[in-house]
Amino acid sequence: DPSSALAASNSTSPLQIFVRAKKKINDIFQEIEEYVVETGNFIAALSKDGVLVTEKEVVTMDGYFNKVSGIKEVLARDHMKVAFFGRTSNGKSSVINAMLGDKILPSGIGHTTNCFLQVEGDESNEPFLTTEGNAERQSVSGIGQLAHALCNNRLGDSSLVTIHWPKTRCQLLRDDVVLVDSPGIDVSESLDEWIDKHCLDADVFVLVSNAESTLMNTEKNFFHKVSQRLSKPNIFILQNRWDVAASEPEYLTEVRQQHMERAVGFLCEELKVVAPQEAEQRVFFVSAKEVLQQRLADSGHQAQVTALPEGFSSRIFEFKDFERRFEECISKTAVVTKFDQHAQRGRAIANELQELLLHIQQSAGQEREQKLQQQRTLKQRLHQVTQQLDTATHVIKDNIQRIVHDIDRKVSAALNE
Numbered sequence: 001d002p003s004s005a006l007a008a009s010n011s012t013s014p015l016q017i018f019v020r021a022k023k024k025i026n027d028i029f030q031e032i033e034e035y036v037v038e039t040g041n042f043i044a045a046l047s048k049d050g051v052l053v054t055e056k057e058v059v060t061m062d063g064y065f066n067k068v069s070g071i072k073e074v075l076a077r078d079h080m081k082v083a084f085f086g087r088t089s090n091g092k093s094s095v096i097n098a099m100l101g102d103k104i105l106p107s108g109i110g111h112t113t114n115c116f117l118q119v120e121g122d123e124s125n126e127p128f129l130t131t132e133g134n135a136e137r138q139s140v141s142g143i144g145q146l147a148h149a150l151c152n153n154r155l156g157d158s159s160l161v162t163i164h165w166p167k168t169r170c171q172l173l174r175d176d177v178v179l180v181d182s183p184g185i186d187v188s189e190s191l192d193e194w195i196d197k198h199c200l201d202a203d204v205f206v207l208v209s210n211a212e213s214t215l216m217n218t219e220k221n222f223f224h225k226v227s228q229r230l231s232k233p234n235i236f237i238l239q240n241r242w243d244v245a246a247s248e249p250e251y252l253t254e255v256r257q258q259h260m261e262r263a264v265g266f267l268c269e270e271l272k273v274v275a276p277q278e279a280e281q282r283v284f285f286v287s288a289k290e291v292l293q294q295r296l297a298d299s300g301h302q303a304q305v306t307a308l309p310e311g312f313s314s315r316i317f318e319f320k321d322f323e324r325r326f327e328e329c330i331s332k333t334a335v336v337t338k339f340d341q342h343a344q345r346g347r348a349i350a351n352e353l354q355e356l357l358l359h360i361q362q363s364a365g366q367e368r369e370q371k372l373q374q375q376r377t378l379k380q381r382l383h384q385v386t387q388q389l390d391t392a393t394h395v396i397k398d399n400i401q402r403i404v405h406d407i408d409r410k411v412s413a414a415l416n417e
């Protein structure tokens with residue numbers, strides 16, 4: 001059963017590191033939001049009494065609410081992004097299609113990608129296109145039509161066309177990976193603009209190189225520029241078309257070793273983006289064409305390849321190895337770059353809320369203390385007044401008694417006379 005096989009491979013996929021982290025941080029922000037709403041209601045109720053809470057604190061609470069919903073929105077959209085670069089016809093589109101297991105991007109002669117093409121998953125059942133600055137959904141009924149639509153794209157080679165592909169058709173897209181194809185780096189003069197627009201938020205870069213030739217200066221220069229802008233970008237190098245090179249087996253080992261040495265030297269010594277012991281795990285000798293054929297056959301879209309060329313299974317294996325390392329790398333990187341900042345902000349908001357509540361609690365305590373003190377003073381005064389009254393009553397009583405006595409005496413004296 002292919003769907004259960006998919007589910008099984010899914011649960012062990014390194015991409016799950018990101019998928020789970022995303023779920024977790026979304027849940028946490030859901031909780032923070034509830035907490036903010038509850039605190040907001042409490043503070044709003046207090047502010048009606050106008051004693052413990054200032055207007056400023058009510059406004060601050062609104063600020064927290066907006067911040068948290070903003071972060072939640074960004075989090076919901078967060079994904080892992082991989083960008084593919086290389087010279088025209090090295091096989092960028094083929095590599096992307098092979099990874100997606102489907103012919104999504106047009107490839108081959110006459111289908112030179114003349115803009116940035118982003119493939120991302122969508123909940124809808126039918127694929128559609130959007131172009132930069134235009135949210136209108138354009139339908140894509142087939143790859144031919146897509147190629148045609150792209151040929152008519154005159155927006156310039158830095159512009160972006162997004163292909164929204166049904167998530168149900170592809171595991172990689174379901175796991176929130178976004179893949180970006182680029183025009184050939186050999187034909188563009190807008191490399192700096194490319195980097196600004198499309199590279200700064202990429203988690204992984206894949207240089208699709210041609211195993212039939214060596215790394216070119218145009219390829220190298222582009223990645224020098226990238227690594228000036230980003231600190232230690234994650235770069236994989238695919239030596240594609242290895243099936244073609246393998247048709248001349250006499251020099252295969254030497255050619256491979258030579259390519260490997262140059263690629264490792266480029267990553268370690270020139271770019272200094274990876275340690276020497278890890279560098280060999282960043283370079284793979286593959287055939288995107290074969291992998292795509294194999295996957296299309298496996299999914300029943302194409303007839304099985306019958307006569308397998310020399311080295312076919314080891315190239316397939318090496319591509320899978322690349323995918324695994326790539327998934328590990330992108331997943332871990334994206335968790336750090338996408339979620340770390342949000343986690344810190346969430347923590348800061350929780351701390352500030354706590355301080356605000358503590359402050360209100362303290363003011364309430366002071367208020368009570370003041371009231372108690374007032375009560376005590378009042379009691380004391382009451383006591384004093386009572387005492388004074390008592391004394392006065394005594395004096396009056398004494399006086400009256402004395403007067404009565406006097407009168408008595410005077411009356412009896414008068415009577416005796």
Ligand code: GDP
Nearest residue numbers: 088089090091092093094107108241287288289
């Ligand atoms: P892009 O311009 O870099 O996107 O290159 P494409 O993916 O369009 O590939 C250009 C041509 O090379 C197409 O005809 C592909 O079928 C072919 N191609 C791509 N990858 C391979 C490969 O690994 N081996 C062979 N033999 N041909 C390939």
